[in-house]
Structure formats: structure tokens, C-alpha cells
Amino acid sequence: MPPSSHLNRRAFLQAALAAAAAAGSNVACSRNRSPWRFFSLDEARALAAVADQIIPPDQDPGASWAGVVNYIDRQLIGPYENLQDTYRRGLAGIDESSRQLYGKLFADLASEKQEDLLHRFEDGKVPGSTWNQLSPKSFFALLVDHTMQGFYGDPRHGGNRDRIGWKMLNLPYPPVRGRIRPDQFKPRSG
Amino acid sequence: MALKHVNAVIVGSGAGGGIVAKELAEAGFSVVLLERGKWFTPFDDRKDDLRNQRTCVLGNSFGPDSRSPRVYVDGSGHEQVVDPRHWAYSNNAACVGGGTLSYGAMAWRFMEDDFRLRSKYGAVPGSTLDDWPITYSDLEPYYEKAEWEIGVSGDDSGNIFRAPRRKPLPMPPLPPNRDFQILEPAAKRLGLHPFHIPMLRNSVPYNGRGACMRCRWCVGHACEVDAKCGTQNTAIPRAIQTGNCELRTECIAKEILTNALGRATAVAYFDSDGRLQEQSCDLVVASCSAVESPRLLLNSKSRMFPNGLGNRYDWVGRNLQGHAYTGAAGLFEEETYDDLGPGASIAICDFNHNNPGFVAGGLLANEFLRSPYQVVTGISGEGIPRWGAAHKDFMRRYFRRNMTVMGPMQEMPVFDSRVQVDPKVKDAWGIPVARISGRHHQNDLLGTNFMTEKAVSWLKEAGAIQTIPFKWTFLGIPSGGQHQAGTCRMGNDPKTSVVDKYCRVHDMENVYVIDGSVHPNNGGFNPVLTIMAVAYHASENLVKTWKGIYGRG
Numbered sequence: 001m002p003p004s005s006h007l008n009r010r011a012f013l014q015a016a017l018a019a020a021a022a023a024g025s026n027v028a029c030s031r032n033r034s035p036w037r038f039f040s041l042d043e044a045r046a047l048a049a050v051a052d053q054i055i056p057p058d059q060d061p062g063a064s065w066a067g068v069v070n071y072i073d074r075q076l077i078g079p080y081e082n083l084q085d086t087y088r089r090g091l092a093g094i095d096e097s098s099r100q101l102y103g104k105l106f107a108d109l110a111s112e113k114q115e116d117l118l119h120r121f122e123d124g125k126v127p128g129s130t131w132n133q134l135s136p137k138s139f140f141a142l143l144v145d146h147t148m149q150g151f152y153g154d155p156r157h158g159g160n161r162d163r164i165g166w167k168m169l170n171l172p173y174p175p176v177r178g179r180i181r182p183d184q185f186k187p188r189s190g
Numbered sequence: 191m192a193l194k195h196v197n198a199v200i201v202g203s204g205a206g207g208g209i210v211a212k213e214l215a216e217a218g219f220s221v222v223l224l225e226r227g228k229w230f231t232p233f234d235d236r237k238d239d240l241r242n243q244r245t246c247v248l249g250n251s252f253g254p255d256s257r258s259p260r261v262y263v264d265g266s267g268h269e270q271v272v273d274p275r276h277w278a279y280s281n282n283a284a285c286v287g288g289g290t291l292s293y294g295a296m297a298w299r300f301m302e303d304d305f306r307l308r309s310k311y312g313a314v315p316g317s318t319l320d321d322w323p324i325t326y327s328d329l330e331p332y333y334e335k336a337e338w339e340i341g342v343s344g345d346d347s348g349n350i351f352r353a354p355r356r357k358p359l360p361m362p363p364l365p366p367n368r369d370f371q372i373l374e375p376a377a378k379r380l381g382l383h384p385f386h387i388p389m390l391r392n393s394v395p396y397n398g399r400g401a402c403m404r405c406r407w408c409v410g411h412a413c414e415v416d417a418k419c420g421t422q423n424t425a426i427p428r429a430i431q432t433g434n435c436e437l438r439t440e441c442i443a444k445e446i447l448t449n450a451l452g453r454a455t456a457v458a459y460f461d462s463d464g465r466l467q468e469q470s471c472d473l474v475v476a477s478c479s480a481v482e483s484p485r486l487l488l489n490s491k492s493r494m495f496p497n498g499l500g501n502r503y504d505w506v507g508r509n510l511q512g513h514a515y516t517g518a519a520g521l522f523e524e525e526t527y528d529d530l531g532p533g534a535s536i537a538i539c540d541f542n543h544n545n546p547g548f549v550a551g552g553l554l555a556n557e558f559l560r561s562p563y564q565v566v567t568g569i570s571g572e573g574i575p576r577w578g579a580a581h582k583d584f585m586r587r588y589f590r591r592n593m594t595v596m597g598p599m600q601e602m603p604v605f606d607s608r609v610q611v612d613p614k615v616k617d618a619w620g621i622p623v624a625r626i627s628g629r630h631h632q633n634d635l636l637g638t639n640f641m642t643e644k645a646v647s648w649l650k651e652a653g654a655i656q657t658i659p660f661k662w663t664f665l666g667i668p669s670g671g672q673h674q675a676g677t678c679r680m681g682n683d684p685k686t687s688v689v690d691k692y693c694r695v696h697d698m699e700n701v702y703v704i705d706g707s708v709h710p711n712n713g714g715f716n717p718v719l720t721i722m723a724v725a726y727h728a729s730e731n732l733v734k735t736w737k738g739i740y741g742r743g
Contacts, residue, residue: 056578149240154237154240169586
């Protein structure tokens with residue numbers, strides 16, 4: 001896969017924040033070092049691993065390459081603002097369950113173990129105190145749904161990079177025949 | 191400064207209100223048409239597969255927005271405040287043209303039996319099923335008028351069950367797509383009677399607008415080349431051209447004001463700057479859809495009408511119906527996806543009536559073109575991999591090899607399926623919001639099971655290697671949806687209906703409800719052409735019987 005502009009952006013931000021910290025700025029405390037709008041680095045890492053199980057890379061790229069984490073991160077400060085708490089608790093819960101079962105963070109597990117653990121989520125049978133308040137089944141269903149949106153939905157929302165979800169299905173682009181004016185949109189900052 | 195008095199205020203510019211505005215303005219009435227949304231142009235549609243009127247996971251393109259919540263009470267009594275992008279909201283677009291800007295545009299005439307279900311099937315326990323006070327032949331000339339003035343293409347000559355018509359449709363159907371070519375011979379082999387769906391869509395240039403370019407962004411979107419016919423590009427421009435109609439957008443109707451004699455005198459509304467205005471008038475027409483029209487009547491309380499307008503016998507907001515949509519998806523060996531919009535092309539009416547073991551029925555038709563995300567959510571269930579490598583293989587294999595056949599099963603009206611105004615929750619303008627509650631009738635389940643079977647057998651005959659029937663799970667929850675209807679029933683008896691056969695509220699001289707709310711039942715069909723025909727029918731009578739301006743008091 002070619003290096004993505006997104007990773008470049010992430011690397012740039014990390015470098016910028018490190019530089020700010022080195023210069024004695026108190027703006028960048030350790031919790032804020034994430035380049036994401038909503039997620040912490042750990043959360044984004046866990047989510048990318050989950051998304052890559054939901055739509056794994058094979059002859060076509062997988063969900064994290066397609067920018068599903070970016071898609072969800074962006075919606076969480078927009079239309080999905082009401083789900084911030086669910087994501088915060090749920091992603092921590094996935095790592096909690098993973099630690100209890102295998103002694104490791106979810107993202108550090110071997111792929112088969114990740115898949116196995118997600119099947120347990122699908123069946124609603126996972127250990128961890130998080131899941132006393134949050135249904136593992138419905139949190140997993142939410143992750144599946146949002147991953148699908150980020151992979152197959154319109155690239156303007158931050159996912160489906162290079163329209164990969166459509167190319168994979170041999171769906172031609174531009175999707176609008178006879179479009180008189182190209183669709184214009186401003187990337188959201190944040 | 192007081193606004194200049196007008197003859198008529200029409201609240202809502204959708205399928206019903208747009209036509210009433212044109213008919214009254216052409217007859218010389220001065221008209222103010224209030225619309226809570228904006229007037230969009232075709233360019234305002236962003237062709238966004240996650241944010242439109244069909245798939246609104248990230249919001250909807252033509253409103254309403256989160257300033258207008260509703261309260262939804264499920265069958266077990268659990269209530270929640272829902273945002274317009276929640277499925278339980280029963281969202282219809284809030285814009286000039288209403289749903290007709292972004293609909294799929296199927297243009298069905300109801301059948302003769304749909305107007306006399308009670309006579310045909312008898313009383314149905316647990317349902318308020320009744321005959322319409324008008325018959326199909328009363329409405330026939332107005333169906334024709336809607337077909338020719340708004341514009342319908344298609345060919346229903348193959349439909350042996352159709353009600354008689356005097357004139358053919360003004361435009362031929364679009365050339366058949368792949369679905370049609372596969373499903374038509376299969377239906378004929380089964381002894382069914384397939385035909386081209388009538389659609390409010392230009393198949394050839396008509397009414398000064400061009401023909402459909404067959405793109406994949408149809409249902410849920412505004413038409414980029416303006417080939418889809420709604421009131422926003424037909425009736426409303428013509429109303430404005432008369433010079434008698436003023437369209438005011440982004441105006442939120444608060445209530446209908448009445449005087450001590452029980453006559454409506456004005457509509458109070460918040461204008462686009464949020465200022466409270468009073469538009470005085472001689473008559474008021476509520477055309478806000480089957481959830482918002484009863485809300486407006488119920489919010490219009492006064493000493494004379496303590497329970498809201500037209501609500502003396504507690505019928506306003508009752509009998510909320512939509513359609514019990516059902517059907518099946520089929521997976522095929524051969525490619526079925528041809529990327530030719532709108533997609534929906536073929537239908538049968540063999541199962542609208544006279545089915546074994548239940549009342550009424552519905553049409554079956556193939557589905558509109560679907561985006562990849564719609565296929566993910568639309569084709570799911572047992573045997574369909576939800577995620578993982580198997581999901582990806584499934585999409586690569588079957589995205590271009592699937593078809594869905596589905597249809598709107600006629601729901602039985604239920605008295606407790608209803609719209610009320612919520613005692614606590616208010617919208618951003620401080621107006622009490624609609625509260626939707628109730629349950630479906632058992633007949634809906636029987637009918638959908640039957641129709642699902644028929645959809646499966648049609649797909650199998652067409653060569654489906656696997657079929658995935660819809661699981662209809664709505665029995666315990668309220669009705670509604672975009673085909674919402676029934677909440678201000680039309681009838682002869684003021685004790686069991688809200689408006690008379692010309693859509694005038696029974697105990698009011700000058701208040702009308704003209705939209706899907708007046709349908710006593712909603713047919714096994716998409717309701718828009720019937721809403722339009724009823725609007726023409728009611729407007730003609732209103733103009734004819736109008737006695738001029740009454741004394742204002």
C-alpha cells in the first residue's frame with residue numbers, strides 16, 4: 001500500500017506536538033497527544049484493529065486503510081456526538097476483555113485471537129466490568145454498522161479512501177453520470 | 191405591522207398543499223403558502239449515500255433537523271425523544287414540494303375496492319376499518335388530472351386488476367432495465383400480470399422539463415436534471431405565476447386562531463427570523479402530512495375548542511397508518527446490476543385483494559437501485575455474513591447479482607395507533623411536539639407473511655439461487671413511516687371522522703385538512719397520487735362552494 005496522506009498528517013501532528021512540548025509549552029499534556037479529533041491513540045489503535053477484522057485486507061484493502069477510524073472519529077464530533085461516551089467506554093472495554101482473556105491489548109493479539117474475541121462479542125459473551133452497563137452485542141453491532149458506513153459510504157465523510165469500497169464492487173466513478181458541476185466540499189477542520 | 195389579510199393560508203407545500211395552492215390561486219383566491227423548510231434547487235442535492243431522505247444515518251438532506259424532535263412510544267410503553275434521522279421518527283422531507291422533491295415517485299391509483307374495504311370484507315375486529323365517503327369513480331377524473339398536470343410515465347395496460355381509466359398515461363415507460371427483463375418472464379410463467387410501474391417522472395421531455403437520465407441517485411435525492419415531477423416544479427410555480435400566491439419558506443406554523451363564533455381567523459407562525467406572526471385569512475388548509483396536520487389541529491386550543499380543532503369526538507390523530515412493507519431479496523448467478531436508474535420498474539397487483547385468510551394486500555415491485563451501504567443493511571439475515579472475510583467475498587460476488595422484490599401491504603387502521611401532542615416536550619420554537627404511539631393490527635402480520643412468500647416464489651422463478659425473506663417485526667410497535675396517513679379521517683359521520691368528503695373539518699366552517707391524513711385507509715400502494723387526486727377533488731369543491739369573504743371578527 002502506498003503511504004497515506006493521513007499517516008503523514010498524523011506524523012506531522014505528532015512531531016508538531018512533540019516540538020511544542022519540547023519548547024516548554026504547557027498546552028500539550030500527555031492525554032492530548034492524539035492527532036485525532038476525539039479518539040486517544042490507544043482507542044484509535046484498538047478501533048483500527050477491530051475494523052480490520054470486520055473488513056479485513058485481502059486482495060483489496062481493509063477497513064483501516066480505507067480510513068474507517070477517520071470516518072468514525074469525524075462523526076463523533078458531528079452527527080454521532082451522542083455516541084462519544086459509548087465509544088469511550090466500549091473501546092476501553094474491548095481492551096479490558098482482551099487483557100482478562102489473553103493478557104494483552106486487543107490490537108496486540110494475533111489475528112485469529114482477535115477474530116475469536118469478536119465472535120464472543122457477537123454472542124454477547126465477554127468478561128469485563130464494562131459490559132455490566134453496556135451490551136457487548138449492541139456495541140459490536142454499532143462497530144460493524146459504522147465500519148460499513150466508513151468503508152462503503154461517500155468519501156466526503158472521511159472514509160472510503162480512494163473510493164476503494166466502490167472500486168472493489170466495480171462501481172464506476174464518477175458515480176453521477178452527466179454531473180454538470182463537480183461536488184465541492186470543504187474538509188472539516190478539528 | 192400587521193400582515194395583509196388574504197383569502198387562504200395553506201400550511202405545508204407538499205403533494206397536497208402544493209396542489210391546493212395552485213387550484214385556489216388560479217381561481218383568484220389570494221393565497222399564502224407556508225412551508226417550514228427551504229426551496230431547494232436540483233443542485234442542492236449532494237448525491238450523498240449516507241445523508242439523504244432514504245438513508246439518513248448522518249442526517250437528511252431536506253430536513254427537518256434536530257430542532258424538531260418527536261416523542262415515540264413503543265408497544266411496551268417505553269418512550270423516547272427521537273431526532274429526525276432516527277427510523278422511529280416517521281420522517282417526511284420538510285421543504286418546498288415536501289416528499290415529492292426526493293421521493294421514488296411511484297404514481298399509483300388505488301383500486302375500486304380500496305375505497306370500500308368495509309363493504310367488501312366486513313367489519314374487522316380490533317380495527318376501525320370503514321368505507322371512504324367517496325368512490326373510485328368520484329376520484330377518477332382527478333387521478334387523471336394529476337397524471338397529466340404533474341406528469342406520469344409508465345404503462346399499466348398489462349395490469350388486468352387496475353381500475354378503469356378514461357385516458358392513458360401521458361408518457362411511455364422508460365426502457366426496461368435488467369431487473370425488468372429477468373422478472374417479467376418469470377412472473378408470466380407463474381401466471382401473474384406484470385407491467386411497467388407508473389411513475390411521476392419524465393421518460394420523455396414533458397411540461398417544459400427534460401427526460402430522466404437514468405442515474406443511480408433517485409429515491410431519497412432531488413433529481414439533478416429535474417425530470418422527477420413533484421409539486422415544487424409543477425403546481426407551486428404555477429400557483430406563483432398567477433400572482434395570487436405568496437410562498438413563505440422557513441415558517442413554522444404554531445396554531446390556527448379562532449374567534450368566539452368558532453371560525454378560524456388567522457394562522458400564527460414563526461417566520462424565518464423566529465418572529466411570531468399572525469396571518470389573518472378567510473380559510474385555513476392544513477396540508478402538513480399525517481403526523482404534523484393533527485399536531486397543528488391539536489395545538490390549536492381555545493375556549494371553544496379545548497381539545498383542539500375538529501376533535502370534539504377524539505378522532506384527531508387516531509388511526510395512524512403507514513405501510514407494512516415486506517418482500518424478499520434474491521441472490522443470482524448472473525449479473526443483475528445494470529446501473530440504470532431509477533431501478534424500480536416492474537410490478538404486479540395480483541395480490542392486492544381477494545387473498546386467503548386476511549383482509550386486503552398490496553402490490554409487489556422490484557426495488558430501486560441501491561448503494562453499497564444500502565445493500566449491506568438491506569440484505570441481511572441468516573446465511574448472510576455480516577462481517578469478516580466472508581462478508582467481503584459476499585459483497586464482491588453479490589453486489590451486482592441481487593434483486594429485491596417488495597411491496598406496501600395495506601395496514602388495518604387501529605384506533606389506538608395515534609398522534610397526540612406531547613405534554614412536556616417542545617420543539618425549538620416552544621411548540622409541543624407530536625407523540626406517536628400504538629400498535630399494528632394482527633392482519634398486517636398475516637398479510638406480510640403471505641406477500642413475503644409470493645415475493646420469494648417470484649424471485650425463485652426468476653432464477654434466484656438463494657432468497658432472503660424480510661423478517662417483519664413491527665407488530666408490537668406504532669405505525670407511521672413516510673407513507674403516513676389516516677389521522678384526520680374523511681367520513682360522513684362527524685362522530686367517527688374528522689373531515690367531510692371534501693376535506694372540510696366537520697364542525698368548522700373554514701378549516702380544511704388536505705393531505706394523506708384524510709385517507710380512511712391507505713391502499714396497498716404508495717399514496718402520493720391519491721393525495722394529489724384528493725387535493726384536486728377537494729379544491730374544486732372549495733372553489734365552487736366558496737361564498738366570498740365573510741365578515742371578519
